[in-house]
Amino acid sequence: xxxxxxxxxxxxxxxxxLLKGDYxxxxxxxxxxxxxxxxxxxxxxxxxxxxxxxxxxxxVAIWSRLTLTIAPTLRSFRPSLSEIENDIIERYKNLMFNxxxxxxxxxxxxxxxxxxxxxxxxxxxxxxxxxHKPIVIAFALILIWDVAYRAxxxxxxxxxxxxxxxxxxxxxxxxxxxxxxxxxxxxxxxxMDRRGVAYGxxxxxxxxxxxxxKYLTFFVIVYPIFLSSLSLLSISLIRKVPWLPPDIAELxxxxxxxxxxHEGDLFPHIxxxxxxxxxxxxxxxxxxxxxxFKFIKRNNRxxxxxxxxxxxxxxxxxxxxxxxxxxxxxxHNFLPNIFKLIKVRNLFMQKYKQYISAYSKRKxxxxxxxxxxxxxxxxxxxxxxxxxxxxxxxxxxxxxx
Amino acid sequence: MLPYEVRVLLxxxxxxxxxxxxxxxxIAPIFFTYDQRESLYxxxxxxxxxxxxxxxxxxxSLVVDVRDDNDPFNNEGAMVSGFAKIYLPGEVxxxxxxxxxxxxxxxxxxxxxxxxxxxxxxxxxxxxxxKVSYWRGPHFKSxxxxx
Numbered sequence: 001x002x003x004x005x006x007x008x009x010x011x012x013x014x015x016x017x018l019l020k021g022d023y024x025x026x027x028x029x030x031x032x033x034x035x036x037x038x039x040x041x042x043x044x045x046x047x048x049x050x051x052x053x054x055x056x057x058x059x060v061a062i063w064s065r066l067t068l069t070i071a072p073t074l075r076s077f078r079p080s081l082s083e084i085e086n087d088i089i090e091r092y093k094n095l096m097f098n099x100x101x102x103x104x105x106x107x108x109x110x111x112x113x114x115x116x117x118x119x120x121x122x123x124x125x126x127x128x129x130x131x132h133k134p135i136v137i138a139f140a141l142i143l144i145w146d147v148a149y150r151a152x153x154x155x156x157x158x159x160x161x162x163x164x165x166x167x168x169x170x171x172x173x174x175x176x177x178x179x180x181x182x183x184x185x186x187x188x189x190x191x192m193d194r195r196g197v198a199y200g201x202x203x204x205x206x207x208x209x210x211x212x213x214k215y216l217t218f219f220v221i222v223y224p225i226f227l228s229s230l231s232l233l234s235i236s237l238i239r240k241v242p243w244l245p246p247d248i249a250e251l252x253x254x255x256x257x258x259x260x261x262h263e264g265d266l267f268p269h270i271x272x273x274x275x276x277x278x279x280x281x282x283x284x285x286x287x288x289x290x291x292x293f294k295f296i297k298r299n300n301r302x303x304x305x306x307x308x309x310x311x312x313x314x315x316x317x318x319x320x321x322x323x324x325x326x327x328x329x330x331x332h333n334f335l336p337n338i339f340k341l342i343k344v345r346n347l348f349m350q351k352y353k354q355y356i357s358a359y360s361k362r363k364x365x366x367x368x369x370x371x372x373x374x375x376x377x378x379x380x381x382x383x384x385x386x387x388x389x390x391x392x393x394x395x396x397x398x399x400x401x
Numbered sequence: 402m403l404p405y406e407v408r409v410l411l412x413x414x415x416x417x418x419x420x421x422x423x424x425x426x427x428i429a430p431i432f433f434t435y436d437q438r439e440s441l442y443x444x445x446x447x448x449x450x451x452x453x454x455x456x457x458x459x460x461x462s463l464v465v466d467v468r469d470d471n472d473p474f475n476n477e478g479a480m481v482s483g484f485a486k487i488y489l490p491g492e493v494x495x496x497x498x499x500x501x502x503x504x505x506x507x508x509x510x511x512x513x514x515x516x517x518x519x520x521x522x523x524x525x526x527x528x529x530x531x532k533v534s535y536w537r538g539p540h541f542k543s544x545x546x547x548x
Contacts, residue, residue, distance in 0.1 A: 257468050261420035261428040267482030267532060268462040270420035270428060305418060305428040323425040354471045362474065366539050386425065396515045397432060397444045399505055400490035400522025 022065070029061040035139070043136050049129045052209040056143055062202045063150040066195050070157060071097070073188050081245065082179035084171045089181070092164040096157065107152025111145050117215070125213050151203070154227055158196040162230045164189070165237040172241045180245040183388055186238060193234045200227030242279065248320050248390055251308055252277035256351065258284055261303040262295045269295055274355065275306065276347040281385070282306070282322060283344050285378045293328070293379060300326045304383050315393045324386040328379050344380055403439070403546065407479045407535050410465045411435040415512075418464045419443065421454035421485075432515065433463070434507040439530045439546055441481065442504050444523040447489070452524060455485045461528055474538035482532040488525040501525060 009016060016024055033054060040050045074093050080086040095102070118126055130136045168181065168189075203224040210216040242249060258275040261268060271292055273284040282304060286293050296302065307319035329341055349356065359366060403411075417433045420426055429451050433443040441463060445452055455461065466478025493501055504525060509516055534543040 256470055259418045259420075259428055259464060261418075261426040261462075263422050263426050264462070267460045268420040268422055268426060270418060270426075270462050270464045270480060272464065272466055272468065272476070272478060301425045303420070303426040303428045305430070307430055309416060317430075319430055321428055323427070355473045358472050358474060365474075391430075394432075394515060395446075396517045397508055397512060398446075398517050398519045398522045399444075399508070400518075400520065 024068070025061050025065040028064065029057060032057045032060070032143075036143075039136060039139055043131075043133055045129070045131065045136065052129060053140075053143070055205055056147060056209055059202055059205045060143070060146045060150060062205075063154065063199065066199050066202075067150065067153055067157075069195060070192065073192050076188060077185045078182055080181040080185070082171070082175055082181060084174070085168055085179070085181045088164060088167045088171060089185075092160055095160055103153045103156040104149070105152075106156050107145075107149035110152050111148035114144055114148060114216075115141065122213060122215065125210070125216070128212055147206070151223065154196075154199045154203075158193070158199065158227055158231050158234070161189070161193055161196060162234040165193070165234040165241075168241050169237045175242075175246050178245040178247050180243065181241065183243040183385060186241055186243050189238050190235055193231045193238065196231030196234065197228045200224040200229075200231060203227070239280075243385070244320075244388065247318070249277065249279070251318050251320060252282060252306055255306045255308055257306075258282070259305045260284060260286075260292060261305070262292065263299060263301070264295060274348070274352055275304070276344060276351055278340070278344060278347060282383050283347075283380050284383075285348070285380050288330075288379055293381075296326045296328065296381065302326045302383065317394055318390070318392050320388065320390040322383055322385045322388050325384045327382045327384055329382070330379055341380060403530070403533060404535065404542075404544070406477075406537070407481070407533055408435075408437070410467070410477065410479050410535075411441065411481075412437075414465045414467070416465075417441070417443070419451060420462045420464075421451050422458045422460065423450070423454040427451060427454055431463075432508070432512050434504065434511055436504070436507070441483075441528040441530065442507070443526050443528075444508065445526060447524050452487065452526070455487060455526065459485045461485045463528060477537045479533055479535045481528070481530045483528045483530040486527045486529065488527065490522045490524065 015027065019027055036053045036057060037050065039045070040053065074096060077089060077093070080089055123132075126132055126137060126140075130140050172181075201224050203220060206220045207217065210220045244252070252275075256274060257272050259270055260273050261270040263269075269291065273286060273292075275282055275284040277283075284304070286296075301323070302325070303321060303323045305319060305321045308317060310316045329337060334341065412435060415432065416430050418428055419431050420428050427450050429449075431443045431445070431451075433441050435441055460482070461484075462480055462482040464478060464480045466476065468478075469475035488497070488501060530546050532543070532545050534541060536542070
């Protein structure tokens with residue numbers, strides 16, 4: 001895969017290549033500040049130039065930090081298990097690192113627009129900060145280019161992310177069988193879009209710098225609003241893409257039981273539970289007095305196995321194992337999630353009609369902790385997946401000869 | 402000796418759900434056999450996650466249960482917990498040989514359709530039962546096994 005110019009600089013040219021991650025950004029920030037401070041002292045610029053220049057440098061540093069995470073994220077994607085979705089992701093990756101460097105042109109466009117504006121239409125800022133000194137302006141142009149280039153990258157990257165989300169969301173509705181995009185990749189996309197929100201909001205820091213000029217102020221308000229809302233929209237779409245293939249989603253909807261495993265205390269602990277799937281996550285309920293709940297409160301790492309057992313045909317069996325973190329809902333986080341919990345409760349009522357009626361008929365036989373008092377004694381638990389494995393059919397036993 | 406209800410469950414079920422410890426807990430459906438005393442056996446590929454986990458921590462639990470989709474009062478099951486011991490094929494002590502041969506016979510009769518003979522083959526794992534919890538409908542019983 002191709003790389004961005006900035007990434008190449010950071011990887012190949014010392015001293016950047018000797019530093020890692022955040023240190024590159026800090027080093028770059030200090031270097032630029034040093035140059036800026038020296039210039040402002042040599043040409044005796046007013047303090048406002050120093051302050052606003054430093055603020056601009058901070059924006060550049062934050063943006064380059066965010067930019068540096070994009071390429072490793074894209075390289076971490078594994079092939080999607082759906083051909084159409086794989087195509088979408090591949091095309092998205094190729095556009096992102098296109099050898100013709102379209103992101104450069106977006107930046108160039110912004111740069112040209114800003115310089116022409118500052119020279120021909122409203123040179124006020126040049127005087128306000130730079131006192132029309134040619135050498136200072138030359139240095140400022142480098143900084144303006146840096147800002148414009150990164151603002152361009154921001155637009156290019158997060159518009160592509162948004163288009164990717166729209167396309168993946170549409171494609172995910174036409175999945176069949178085991179087609180899906182992997183959970184970790186969807187999560188990585190979501191993280192990327194969250195950085196897009198940060199990328200956009202960072203531009204607000206330029207507001208005090210450009211506020212003396214009302215037209216440029218307009219752009220510095222529109223840019224972050226546009227980019228952040230686009231990224232937020234992209235997040236909401238990518239969250240709607242199911243991380244499970246339809247085959248497994250169907251199994252989760254149909255299967256009435258799940259096994260919940262925990263490291264336990266003396267020995268690991270595993271028990272059957274009833275479960276529902278709301279299209280995104282699996283929920284089960286447990287009694288507040290149960291051992292399982294006590295364990296989960298201590299360590300929220302759990303495994304949930306859901307399977308379909310066909311006693312006549314073992315080769316038709318299917319199973320899915322989801323490992324992740326358990327999140328329980330009780331009185332302290334019940335209200336903010338009320339709509340989700342009502343939906344989950346309704347799913348339980350539909351799926352376990354017979355169970356509920358059997359329990360209400362023979363209530364006196366139940367232990368106190370089992371009587372149906374939702375939220376007080378029965379706690380809904382959501383599993384937030386980290387890894388998913390699924391099997392189809394059974395594996396034969398191999399006896400050595 | 403295990404209680405009667407638990408022995409019935411262990412002798413009449415084809416699937417068990419094995420929970421092992423790792424960075425996250427791990428569950429796998431397994432075929433198993435019961436030696437009618439205090440041990441269960443299962444077979445697995447040496448490179449599987451459960452074997453890796455067992456080598457780090459031999460404490461395991463296994464659930465065997467009967468589920469009734471319509472009446473929860475008929476749900477019945479047992480969780481047996483104990484220590485797992487791995488027998489590598491080809492590295493079995495002579496005095497264990499007879500026992501292992503007997504266990505293979507148990508697998509052959511219980512899972513005849515699902516047996517393959519292959520050089521190398523699976524590792525055999527014994528679970529020595531230490532603790533049992535049994536439930537029927539909403540009622541629980543829990544006991545320790547004295548060896």
